[in-house]
Amino acid sequence: LHAKRADGNYPSTAPDISLDIVPVDMGKSRTHLLTAAQRRHLADLATPMRVPPRTIVYRQGDALSWIFINTDGLVKSFRELRSGARRIVAFLFPRDVFGLAENGRYVNTAKTITAATLYRIQHDVLAAELQRDADLEFRFLCKVTQKLREAQRQTLLVGRRDAVGRLAMFLKMLERHFAATGHNGWIPVPMSRTEIADYVGLSLEAVSRATRKLALQGIIAFEDGHTAHVLDRARFNALVAAM
């Protein structure tokens, strides 16, 4: 698997429940989750793995072999630049699918941030299964479509000139992701400042200054560095939208 991995300690209860693909729509509103049968079937094909923090799942350039589904934990997908800098292309949350490849090679490097539970499926097995089950395939299509929208949003984010605006958009993105989980008014920020910087395309220092500004202006309060409270919703939204 191209990387050190946590061996052995899988949860012995087979949790086929956790393979849901997230709600999206291609217009039509349908039952967005997988059927019980589909989950069971996917669970049959997939192998669960429990992965410690800061573990590389695969590297850019590695031969494509598995597609991964994140059911628990946080993973980053990033590219190493010549300069040594890293650009995080996506954060993979629970219910996210990853393993993007081109010409049979992974495009990015994937690394866990927190401990994570991943299900891996051989890519050709998955492809075959998708061909067999058009309904399942449709969920994947929706999922990739959602990822496409997110990528476009990130392009808009990175394209902004102002640091605080970028940070605001970033927090908004996090809020969207955790909205379903019912956190209201406060936003979990599971990643480090450095990782935020690598995602929004700023230097670490700029991120630091931007968070400080947001706090000073009374728009957002940070506590322990990994939780953000939205104090002034109106100005926060204005910042996010203001471009």
Add this chain to the structure above:
Amino acid sequence: LHAKRADGNYPSTAPDISLDIVPVDMGKSRTHLLTAAQRRHLADLATPMRVPPRTIVYRQGDALSWIFINTDGLVKSFRELRSGARRIVAFLFPRDVFGLAENGRYVNTAKTITAATLYRIQHDVLAAELQRDADLEFRFLCKVTQKLREAQRQTLLVGRRDAVGRLAMFLKMLERHFAATGHNGWIPVPMSRTEIADYVGLSLEAVSRATRKLALQGIIAFEDGHTAHVLDRARFNALVAAM
């Protein structure tokens, strides 16, 4: 159709040939093009339209009704910002599918740059057809995956700090798109400077100065503003990769 359109003058020869979805891979190398039967079937479901330049196909926020396939011409997909600025999210080349929506509404505005031939399919009809034909659906899945990769690349592009580097990456993207068409050494640049600026996230002036620099350094020669010649391939590639 939410927009003025060129009425009547469809080519009377039914060109089912032109509905190909472009080559991509999810790892497996397959016959990348649609089968003749699939093309015919798609052509049955789709309505061709010949659209003049600078025509709005749909606006962001419009209710989703059609999915479009571009078979000829150039379309831009962009978002209007509060400031009045525009950020181009994607250029749609022949064989591209577009009509990205969220919650039943188009996410971006689509506008033709050149005259174009578009096929439109009612989104729910397409969805139904995809459910029926898992193979066809797989091609769409690959297509969206390709778009995702491109979007990620654009994020990297926009994230760069140097204007010339961004322009170089942009030209490289164009070259990739026209590579199949056999132009060797020279790159068609069908869009305006302003549109390039809106895509790479620079001001019009910065784009102008960057092109000038590329020309002065003998890396690329521009003629008539819509064609670029790669003079120094080595330094060009270095610029593209140098981050």
Add this chain to the structure above:
DNA sequence: CGTCCGTTTGAGGATCATCAATGTCCGTGG
């Protein structure tokens, strides 16, 4: 021939990256 649109060129100002130093947290070892 004049207007309009897109582009080029120039000068000044704002913003962020970079470099450097200090500060904080946490785990390790004495």
Add this chain to the structure above:
DNA sequence: CCACGGACATTGATGATCCTCAAACGGACG
């Protein structure tokens, strides 16, 4: 229990880059 070390984060000063404003230029088209 405390001191040390390392990773990460903050804060400050300087410089480079690009945006903005402004003016001139060019071709297309009436």
